[in-house]
Amino acid sequence: GGCFTAAEVEYEREEIVAEFAAEPVTAFSRSCVGTHEYLAPELVAGNGHGSGVDWWAFGIFLYEMLHGTTPFKGGTKEETLRNIVSNYDVAFPLELEEDGVTEAKDLIEKLLEKDPRKRLGCARG
Numbered sequence: 001g002g003c004f005t006a007a008e009v010e011y012e013r014e015e016i017v018a019e020f021a022a023e024p025v026t027a028f029s030r031s032c033v034g035t036h037e038y039l040a041p042e043l044v045a046g047n048g049h050g051s052g053v054d055w056w057a058f059g060i061f062l063y064e065m066l067h068g069t070t071p072f073k074g075g076t077k078e079e080t081l082r083n084i085v086s087n088y089d090v091a092f093p094l095e096l097e098e099d100g101v102t103e104a105k106d107l108i109e110k111l112l113e114k115d116p117r118k119r120l121g122c123a124r125g
Contacts, residue, residue: 036077036080036081037060037070037072037073037080038056038057038060038061038070039053039081039084040052040053040056040057040084040116041056041084041085041114041116042116044081044084044085045085049116050116050122051121051122052116052119052121052122053116054121055111055119055120055121055122056111056112056116056119058111058121059090059107059108059110059111059112060112062104062107062108062111063090063108063112066101066104066108067092067093071090071091071108071112072084072086072090085114087114089109089112089114090108090109090112092105107120
């Protein structure tokens with residue numbers, strides 16, 4: 001009891017993947033949900049959003065994994081939101097360069113592009 005056959009596991013995996021990928025890339029919404037530190041600038045500004053907000057959140061997640069904090073965190077929620085919509089690019093703490101850190105920073109910078117039309121993962125084609 002409690003075990004799945006390989007066929008059942010594969011079916012479950014396909015169902016989960018289909019559910020995850022169900023929203024089309026062109027979907028657009030004006031609703032706002034999520035932890036404020038992970039909100040993309042277009043959400044904070046109330047301009048509506050597409051799938052680019054997910055790429056932004058992924059960049060925030062990677063930054064937090066690398067540095068232990070989110071990149072635009074302020075002393076208050078309001079300050080954090082102001083930092084997100086500011087014209088300042090993401091800044092990285094000064095630290096020794098380790099293998100892979102340069103590549104990670106490059107990826108994070110592209111994911112945290114404030115203009116969603118230029119953000120990595122948002123190109124249509």
